[in-house]
Amino acid sequence: MAPIGSLWGDARQRQTKYILSAAAIAGLEVDLQPFEFGVTNKSPEFVNKFPFAKIPTFEGEDGFILLEGASIARYVASLAPESGLLGNSIKDAALVDQWIHFAEHEINTFTDYIWQLVERFVPEKAYSENIHKVIAERQERSLKFLEQNLDLRKFLVTDEITLADIIVAGVIQRAARVTLGAAERALYPNVFAYYERVAGDPRIKDIFGAKDFVEVPVAPKKDE
Amino acid sequence: MAPVGKLYCVPVMTQTKTIKSVCAVAGLELEIPEYKHFSDNRTPEFLAKFPHGMIPAFEGADGFNLTEGVPIARYLAGRAPNSGLLGSSPEDAALIDQWVHFFESEVAAHTDIISGMLKNFFPYSKGIHTFLAERQLRSLLTLETHLSTRTFLVGDRITLADIIAASVLQRVVSVTADAAVRAKLINTVRFLETIVHQPKLEAIYGPTEYVEKALQYVPPKKEKAPAPPVAPKEKKEKEKPKKAADDDEEDDGNLVPEEPKEKNPLELLPKSTFNLEDWKRAYSNKDTRGADGSLEWFYANFDKEGFSVWRVDFKYNEELTQVFMSSNQIGGFFNRLEASRKYLFGSVGVLGEANASIISGVLILRGQDSKAAVDCAPDFESYDYTKLDGSDNEPDKAFFEGALAWDLEVNGKKWADGKNFK
Numbered sequence: 307m308a309p310i311g312s313l314w315g316d317a318r319q320r321q322t323k324y325i326l327s328a329a330a331i332a333g334l335e336v337d338l339q340p341f342e343f344g345v346t347n348k349s350p351e352f353v354n355k356f357p358f359a360k361i362p363t364f365e366g367e368d369g370f371i372l373l374e375g376a377s378i379a380r381y382v383a384s385l386a387p388e389s390g391l392l393g394n395s396i397k398d399a400a401l402v403d404q405w406i407h408f409a410e411h412e413i414n415t416f417t418d419y420i421w422q423l424v425e426r427f428v429p430e431k432a433y434s435e436n437i438h439k440v441i442a443e444r445q446e447r448s449l450k451f452l453e454q455n456l457d458l459r460k461f462l463v464t465d466e467i468t469l470a471d472i473i474v475a476g477v478i479q480r481a482a483r484v485t486l487g488a489a490e491r492a493l494y495p496n497v498f499a500y501y502e503r504v505a506g507d508p509r510i511k512d513i514f515g516a517k518d519f520v521e522v523p524v525a526p527k528k529d530e
Numbered sequence: 531m532a533p534v535g536k537l538y539c540v541p542v543m544t545q546t547k548t549i550k551s552v553c554a555v556a557g558l559e560l561e562i563p564e565y566k567h568f569s570d571n572r573t574p575e576f577l578a579k580f581p582h583g584m585i586p587a588f589e590g591a592d593g594f595n596l597t598e599g600v601p602i603a604r605y606l607a608g609r610a611p612n613s614g615l616l617g618s619s620p621e622d623a624a625l626i627d628q629w630v631h632f633f634e635s636e637v638a639a640h641t642d643i644i645s646g647m648l649k650n651f652f653p654y655s656k657g658i659h660t661f662l663a664e665r666q667l668r669s670l671l672t673l674e675t676h677l678s679t680r681t682f683l684v685g686d687r688i689t690l691a692d693i694i695a696a697s698v699l700q701r702v703v704s705v706t707a708d709a710a711v712r713a714k715l716i717n718t719v720r721f722l723e724t725i726v727h728q729p730k731l732e733a734i735y736g737p738t739e740y741v742e743k744a745l746q747y748v749p750p751k752k753e754k755a756p757a758p759p760v761a762p763k764e765k766k767e768k769e770k771p772k773k774a775a776d777d778d779e780e781d782d783g784n785l786v787p788e789e790p791k792e793k794n795p796l797e798l799l800p801k802s803t804f805n806l807e808d809w810k811r812a813y814s815n816k817d818t819r820g821a822d823g824s825l826e827w828f829y830a831n832f833d834k835e836g837f838s839v840w841r842v843d844f845k846y847n848e849e850l851t852q853v854f855m856s857s858n859q860i861g862g863f864f865n866r867l868e869a870s871r872k873y874l875f876g877s878v879g880v881l882g883e884a885n886a887s888i889i890s891g892v893l894i895l896r897g898q899d900s901k902a903a904v905d906c907a908p909d910f911e912s913y914d915y916t917k918l919d920g921s922d923n924e925p926d927k928a929f930f931e932g933a934l935a936w937d938l939e940v941n942g943k944k945w946a947d948g949k950n951f952k
Contacts, residue, residue, distance in 0.1 A: 358672045370621050374631035381624035396608055397594050403601035408582075411598075415639055427661070435949060436653035439861055451582045489852050489884075523854075525947075 308367065309337040310385065313378070314352070315362035316341060318515070320414075320476045321375025322362050327472045327510040328379040332386035336364075376406055376473060383469050391469045401463045405470035408448070409477040416445035417481045424484075424526040438526070445485060449494055456496045458503075467507060475504040479514060487522035533561040534609065535590040537602070538576070540567055544638070544697040545586045545599025547734055551693045552603045554730040556610035600630055600694065607690050615690045625684045629691035636669040638698045641705050647747065648705075654747045663706050663744070670707065670715055677717040681724065688728065696725035700738050708744040796873045796896045796903065802836025809894070810875060810952040818935040825931055838898050839930060841916040842878060844889035856880040856889055857947040864951040866907035870895075871951075873903050877933045879948030881940055890940055891948065892918070892933040 310329075313336045315322030322338075329336040346352055347359045356363045356371070364372040364381075372378050383391035392399045419441050421427075423434065452474075456462075462470045478501045482491060491498055505514040534553070537560055539546040553560040570576055571583045579595050580587040588602045589595055596602050607615035617623050640662040647654045673695075676683070683691040699722045703712065712719055726735035809828065816824040850856045860878050867874060878891025893915075895903035900915040918926040932938030938945045 357675060358669075366621075370624075372624055372628050374628045374635070377624060377627040377631045380627055381620065384620050384623070396605070400594075400596055400601055400605035400608075403604055404596055404598045407598040407601050411634065411639075415635075419643070422661075423658075434653065434655045434658065437655055437658065440652050455581055487854075489854060 307335055309335040310382070311364055311366035311370070312337045312339050313362055313364050314339050314341045314346065314356075315375075316343065317513075319361065319375075320480045321379075323476050323479075323513050324375050324379040324469075324473050325362060325364070325382060326513045327476075328382045328391055328469055330509045330513060331391055331467060331472075332383055332389040334382060334386060336382065376410060379469055379473070380406075390464065390466045391472075393463050393468055398463055398468075402468050402470040405462050406473045409470075409474045412448040413445060413452075413481060414477045416441045416448075417477070417484050420445075421484050421524070424524050426527050435526070442485060445481070449481075449486075449497060453494045453496050456500050458496060458499060461504070467504060471504045472510070475501050475514070479505065479517065482517070482519040484520070484524050487520050490523065491519065531559050533559045533591060534606065535588055535592075535594075536561045536563050537586055537588055538563065538565050538570070538580075539586040540565065543586065543599075544701055545603075547700075548599060548603050548694050548697045549586060549588075549606065550734045551697075551731050552607050552615060552690060554734060555615060555688060555693070556607060556613040558606060558610060560606075600634065603690060603694070604630075614685075614687050615693075617684060617689055622684055622689075626689050626691040629683050630694050632669070632673075633691075633695050633698045637666055637673075637702060640666040641698070641701050644745075645701075645705050648745050650750060654749070656747070659747070666702070666706060667711065670702070670711075670718060674715050674718050677721050681721075688725070692721075692725050693731075696722055696731075696735065700726065700735060704739040704741050706744050708741050711744070712740070794873075796870075799836065799897055802833045802896075804831055804833035804837050806837075806872070806875060806894075806896070813875070813934070813950075813952060819931070825934065837894060837896055838900075839918045840893045840895065840900050841918050841926075841929060841933075842876070842891055842893055843914045843916070845912055845914055847888040850880070850885070850887050850889065852884050853880050853887060853946045856887060857949065860889060860891075860949040863907060863909060863913075864949055866909065867904060867951060869906040870903050873897075874951060876951035877936070877948065878951075879933070879936060879938065879945045881938065881945050882943035883946065886943070887946065888940065888943055889913075890933070890938070892930050893951075 313322065313325055315325065315338065317323075317326075317338065325336060326338070340346070341361065343361075347361065353359050355365075356373075358373060360373065362373075362375050362378060364378045366372070372381055380392070383389065391402075393402050420438060423438050423441075461467055462474060478497060482498075482501075486494075505511065505517075537546070537549055539549070539562065550560065550562075552558075565585075567585065571580070571585060571587075576587075577583055579589060580597055582597060584597060586599050586602060587595070587597050588605075596605060604616070607613065617626055643652065644659055644662055646652045647659060682688055683695060699707075699718065703719070703722070707715065722738065725731065726738060809824075809831070812827040813824045816822065816827065818824050820826075844850070844859075850859075857880050860880070864876060864878075867876075873896035875894040876891060878889065878893075881888050881890055893900065893903070897903065898917075900917070901910075904910040904913075904915070918930055929938065929940075932945070936945050936948050
């Protein structure tokens with residue numbers, strides 16, 4: 307079968323995993339292009355075609371260009387409605403949407419900010435542990451909510467994996483590599499049992515790859 | 531026509547404007563019940579429908595409950611396919627999706643954190659403020675180029691993307707995108723004006739407050755009640771709904787305790803040459819050890835008549851378990867010392883490992899009596915305070931420097947994690 311388009315992304319990047327997983331379950335092929343961070347996205351060819359110069363970036367076989375990981379994943383899913391990735395009704399689709407939004411804004415945003423703080427992307431010598439703490443607490447609140455509301459007998463929206471499960475699992479994997487060490491993960495047994503179910507699905511196991519969970523949350527880099 | 535459902539929300543939130551606008555264009559009637567944030571969303575009835583307790587929350591007339599602003603907007607838009615709000619092809623829908631996601635992650639997220647810091651929901655950091663404003667500008671310039679040849683974001687008519695864009699941008703131009711920045715965003719401003727003045731949407735969006743100069747942080751004065759001072763151009767709303775609105779979460783706001791009625795005895799001490807705020811800045815901006823480090827600054831500027839240095843040790847180390855929990859305990863202790871912020875600096879850590887650790891560190895405080903500076907914290911007596919004499923006493927000096935540099939080691943236990951009070 308012919309690929310539906312090309313994807314520039316990094317196989318380790320959470321958003322790229324969303325898209326490849328959606329494609330795998332939808333039975334569609336997406337052509338992952340070679341991409342070297344700092345090189346490909348600075349090359350004139352790339353920047354002229356994709357001015358925002360961020361990954362993932364998708365270019366359909368018909369020339370259709372799309373940005374934003376979750377949006378690309380949703381588009382891929384929408385091309386195979388029988389896959390059940392967006393549920394089986396308008397209301398299912400809305401609930402899939404709701405969980406994706408929750409995962410990205412109420413969990414992942416905080417992982418990203420904490421990563422930026424500890425890796426010193428923020429141009430200030432002093433690491434701000436106050437902000438770190440406040441943001442970590444917001445994430446905890448969301449994780450507690452997810453922990454209490456997961457029904458382990460099914461998936462988030464239907465009895466089958468939907469795009470919501472793929473994206474929540476991707477977000478959890480990322481959090482467990484940055485903000486959630488072994489001690490923190492032990493606070494959310496349902497969440498991590500759910501993660502194993504989703505990421506262990508034979509169709510997407512290799513896309514999610516090795517867990518690479520951290521023992522302790524990533525510590526702030528020492529001031530140079 | 532019967533209402534399609536109820537929306538629990540507060541008027542000023544961007545998500546509220548988005549959802550109302552979608553309904554206006556889609557020709558759907560939306561019921562907005564009386565709603566008091568922080569109380570109505572904590573009732574058992576509300577939580578039974580919406581367990582996470584957040585707004586906006588949509589209760590469909592048919593009993594379908596949905597949360598998360600954009601998903602609610604998208605669902606309602608989908609109920610009126612002829613409105614064109616979601617485009618007329620999968621590609622259109624995907625592009626609308628893309629722009630919505632872009633606005634939320636690459637524009638609104640930054641305004642949210644910056645605004646949160648300016649209103650004291652988060653501790654303020656100038657570095658983070660600058661960093662986020664720069665990233666946001668990059669996104670806005672991408673948008674600017676896209677809009678240079680277009681009236682609407684996708685296709686030739688208004689879609690969900692335009693509505694969300696306008697809601698987000700209306701806030702951006704009142705917080706970060708000031709007159710100087712807007713000079714680079716002519717098409718974006720033109721676009722914003724076009725959308726907010728659409729006849730069906732004008733009343734929902736209301737007037738746009740264009741800020742002259744990007745909002746700057748003004749630290750709260752202790753004497754006032756927790757009122758975040760923001761630029762006068764901000765909309766005049768009642769304090770409480772405004773705070774709730776800019777954050778769709780439950781923020782219990784500023785936890786600054788009230789000023790004690792009698793004057794603090796530490797205020798009555800004779801003036802000192804050592805400026806605690808300058809020290810805090812030096813500690814934050816310099817390396818601790820080495821040439822031109824903060825320790826060097828400290829020894830050059832410290833006034834041992836006006837201030838004193840103390841070793842602080844937790845009394846019940848055998849109770850300590852996980853390192854991160856002990857670290858949280860220090861954080862809690864520091865939170866409760868807030869009333870002494872003007873008189874105190876601390877660097878305290880957890881040394882050792884889980885179930886074999888101690889809490890230990892130093893305080894630099896005004897005056898010669900530790901109790902006067904720390905007794906505002908109800909749990910101050912859980913710690914031992916030992917005055918350190920830095921001048922000639924080598925072990926004291928080594929302890930002090932280790933606590934500041936976060937490399938202190940005591941009885942073989944190494945510094946694992948710590949907190950600063952500054």
